[in-house]
Amino acid sequence: MALWGGVGQVASIAQLAGVDAFGLISMIVEAARTVKRNRETCQLLARRVRMIGDLLQQLQSSQLMQHMATRNPMEQLEETLRHAYILIMSCRESSYLHSCFTGGKQAERLREVQNEITFYLQLFPLVSFVDNTRTLERLMNRDRTTCSEATAGGLHEAHHSECDDRLRKKDLEVTKSIHAQKPGEEQTEGQVMDMGELANLIGGGKGAQLLYFSFSQILAATDNLSERNLVGNGGFGYVYKGKLSNGLDIAVKRYNTSSFQGPEEFRTEIEATPNLLHKNIISLLGCCTQGGEKILVYEYMPNKSLASIISDETKRELLKWCKRLQIIKAVASGLAYLHGHSHMCIVHRDIKSSNILLDHEMNAKISDFGLAIMLAPNTTAEVTVLGTYGYAAPDYVATGKISENADVYSFGVVLLEVISGKMLFYTKVYDDSLYRGLLLQDYARMYREKAQELVDPLLDAKGNEKAQVVECIKVALLCTHCLPEHRPAMSEVVAMLHGIQIIGL
Known part of the structure; x- marks a missing residue:
């Protein structure tokens, strides 16, 4: 980030420190209208920044936005927006001297900022999903004594019909139901993914196409990880055949978390595989990291290896x-x-x-x-x-x-x-x-x-x-x-x- 300073900047990073995310977004959108160089790229960046603003408006009432794990990405977003504003302002300069100073670095910096903005476009819908899920769980816990199991199932369907468009993979429809907790089962807080861990997993915009499964969904799909569904094992852990509620067959790869290499291999698969779109590359559909689990969900290959x-x-x-x-x-x-x-x-x-x-x-x-x-x-x-x-x-x-x-x-x-x-x-x-x-x-x-x-x-x-x-x-x-x-x-x-x-x- 040391290269952001330099020539003819209208404002410095320090001068922008008091401007919040909404103010920065407005300034970026306005500045992009009058750029003289990299015009198309700057205006694309402004459109994406405006989308960030729309998402932030929806998240203002979210209790999850008060959590440290969510505030940290927000602070990093504001820093990214400050850099974006200064960079777009530099594209308004047309002097020969300024062009000599910036050269090809300007386009490279624009790409860097676009990648960072894309990451937040992927992260914030997931923040909303997690918050909605937690709200639903609190309602279910409060009304459990009077609410029948059938009614709880109806609440699940209503909630997830709203969230479906955000998290649906293009060619896959998965019912994202979270089963009502029964006495003796896992704690309510364990029903959703920790936001800090989620941000780490999809860092840099990777993993954006993945669905995120709760551990209860994994258990339901595999009949509680039954040995009857075990189709493979190795140093990494075990692979089970499963079936989602919509009838889709899946392969569930559960990593042995005590394995020395397991966590690193899990992270590598999360980062690499979703971005590989080829008919001869296996499709990674989703993952589960709830409660320390490291589970990957793949398309099922019936003829094995x-x-x-x-x-x-x-x-x-x-x-x-x-x-x-x-x-x-x-x-x-x-x-x-x-x-x-x-x-x-x-x-x-x-x-x-x-x-x-x-x-x-x-x-x-x-x-x-x-x-x-x-x-x-x-x-x-x-x-x-x-x-x-x-x-x-x-x-x-x-x-x-x-x-x-x-x-x-x-x-x-x-x-x-x-x-x-x-x-x-x-x-x-x-x-x-x-x-x-x-x-x-x-x-x-x-x-x-x-x-x-x-x-x-x-x-x-x-x-x-x-x-x-x-x-x-x-x-x-x-x-x-x-x-x-x-x-x-x-x-x-x-x-x-x-x-x-x-x-x-």
Whole structure:
């Protein structure tokens, strides 16, 4: 923020300190009408600031606005509005000297302020939702002795019909009912998310598209986290199948909060996944952080993971080459999107067949972004080595230096698994009567001249399918090259696979 001062400012930050948010909003809207540079951007910013004003008007009577966790964001908003006003005023200056001083930094600062304003546009409707929910809970507690359960359900429907438009995901309608508390159940204050924690989770405008579930909704959807609904587990915690009140099937991922890596992975998923809009990326629908819980709610994938298909001979036999090739292309497309997403590159860091999920039509989607990191394109970073042995690129494991070609290596391993029908450590080689276990990619290099030795016997490839399989093996061997600079980019992999036509679907 040190760069905000400088040239020809009409008012300083200190001079604006006594002006409240409503006063600043009026000043910004008025100033934006007469800007001479960055006119379109300034007027867009003014429109968003006016929307903030409308939201603040609605929140004036909110008791929640008296809480410290809500006052802190309000104070930060006023600081952002002061900077916005000074920046817009600087865009009214037209002198050559002023242009020389500001240069391209002005547009960059405008973008920074727009991002901050967008964050508050996302935060304040949630403040209102939380306040309305708490008011409803107080009314329900006061009238519980005279109010029947049916009446309480009616109150819930009335309340949430008002809030639905604010928090509805574009293609998903979820009944946001909060069940009436029964004796012995959790405290009323635990029915809604703590605002301080909410602001932390969606910091910087991330997570804006998420729905926020109460823990009671999670319990209702999963039959109290019943073991009958348990569909997976690991070091992170457990995954349950659930069903929302509108009949939508969901997957509920409950993190083990005592896990060293769990909270960080949870935060990473919250920040990264909602902004990834691609048909081959899993959809994160919402989350729950009530009472210290760390729960993510995803779309449900009925055919589970690619690993579960590969490791099951009966299921694998039904997976003909045309469908395997479709899965391969889908994963490649999803990864290419991650690596070319916006102006940053997202490196997944844990691509493996168990993190490739399949929907009812066997369409593949990349999941589990808990280890993902963001990099500038074509750069490397030195990080703590995390991931899964065998899938992680050897150069990354040895040096801790990560780039998008680490994902390329992992994709190559998954591609070999799909072709061979063997999991990573399944391969067994006998040498001089001694058992020796090899990684699949090492086995593939040994038999690169005998491609048929690598192909799943259950695949039963015919005609031109055999040539397609051989081409895919070549792609896999390129991707798993021991030298990262010799691996293709995922965009190049997509192009190579695009030339292999899917026949028979």
